Amino acid sequence: MEKLEKLRIEIDKLDKDIAVLLEKRFKVSMHIIKQKKEEKLPLFHPEREHEIINRVCSYVSDERFIEEIKCIQNLIIRMSRQVQSKYMFQKHIFIIGFMGSGKTTIAKKVADMLAMNMIEMDSAIEQRCNQPISDIFHMKGEGFFREMEHALLSEITESEVKSVVSTGGGIVLKESNVHLLKKHGTVIWLKATPKDIFLRLSKDAQRPLLKDNMSIERIEKMMNERDAAYRQVADFSIQTSHKKIDDIALEIVKFLGSVHDDK
Ligand SMILES: Nc1ncnc2c1ncn2[C@@H]1O[C@H](COP(=O)(O)OP(=O)(O)O)[C@@H](O)[C@H]1O
Ligand SMILES: O=C(O)C1=C[C@@H](OP(=O)(O)O)[C@@H](O)[C@H](O)C1
Ligand SMILES: [Mg+2]
Structure with missing residues (x-):
């Protein structure tokens, strides 16, 4: 029981880190969309998104989690686009x-x-x-x-x-x-x-x-x-x-x- 409690504390801390990092990431996404607009660059860039996903997967050392991490990264990118669209439109x-x-x-x-x-x-x-x-x-x-x-x-x-x-x-x-x-x-x-x-x-x-x-x-x-x-x-x-x-x-x-x- 004590062991489980410890693991849960660890998970809670990781979730907190993830939330803080995601917030930071969304803020950067908003800066990006402002910049793209100023420079008249395309809002949607599928090649760059593939590049990001592949790069993120290359950081994963345990093969067992690649599929899940890829899926989450896809979602992060989609949610960043959502944040950007809310700002834009x-x-x-x-x-x-x-x-x-x-x-x-x-x-x-x-x-x-x-x-x-x-x-x-x-x-x-x-x-x-x-x-x-x-x-x-x-x-x-x-x-x-x-x-x-x-x-x-x-x-x-x-x-x-x-x-x-x-x-x-x-x-x-x-x-x-x-x-x-x-x-x-x-x-x-x-x-x-x-x-x-x-x-x-x-x-x-x-x-x-x-x-x-x-x-x-x-x-x-x-x-x-x-x-x-x-x-x-x-x-x-x-x-x-x-x-x-x-x-x-x-x-x-x-x-x-x-x-x-x-x-
Ligand atoms: N650019 C396109 N080229 C070829 N077929 C198309 C194109 N756009 C739509 N279609 C096809 O035409 C049909 C009608 O499209 P739909 O989106 O329902 O039109 P609308 O909502 O304007 O009535 C669908 O079968 C769709 O797949
Ligand atoms: O042109 C119209 O008056 C109409 C178009 C139809 O939608 P689509 O344009 O999607 O076919 C539908 O709203 C209804 O049949 C009437
Ligand atoms: Mg229609």
Whole structure:
């Protein structure tokens, strides 16, 4: 029993040392992000992160713990990115654009790169209604869906936690949403050609507005009707056709690094 007590005291002391060191490390991370911003350097640098993890593993002499230490180091790096993002972004990051432009896919990537919370508005509405979007449209009508969408956006904008938000393609149809997007976020507009949208969505039955009569011409017509609304709210636009998901997300993260906030 006495031996166990001694070991516990040792663990407690090590935990204290770790906490103090982590606090120091996070403070340095914050200095780094300020410096990166001043020097306009990329916020996200995966090669450097791999380098750090490999180097840290090379300090471990007992092979039995390499896997665990690697895992913890990964988490430390991710949490450092979280600390940096909290410092950097005092507004939400809204991803807007036509159906199939890649909002959901890219928002996940950007959130992962910045270690930020991600909100998928359509999924959140589906959860609230306990129904897929296509059923909500069919059974309760588009008007009901738009009310749900507006209520959710209002809630998101009131939240202290800043998120990467994947919106639905029709978010800009309500003027009150446009106002909220502009006021509370940095808005990224994803674009794609009607042909690419058609190819991306032709096997997807989850878009009620395109479900029955999907054609390149119909997509082009709807897109033309909406483009002005996307344009008026966007801080940055990016063409996604013929680009890889990772490259699109990196381009967005690079843009976000150049955004000036109040700090
Ligand atoms: N840049 C891209 N290149 C190729 N396919 C893409 C790209 N972006 C998204 N996709 C694909 O297109 C489909 C629709 O993407 P999604 O993220 O759901 O779009 P949105 O949320 O804007 O409707 C998905 O199957 C996704 O994998
Ligand atoms: O463009 C629209 O009006 C809509 C787009 C959908 O989201 P995605 O853009 O993710 O497909 C979804 O919100 C709903 O079907 C309405
Ligand atoms: Mg989506």
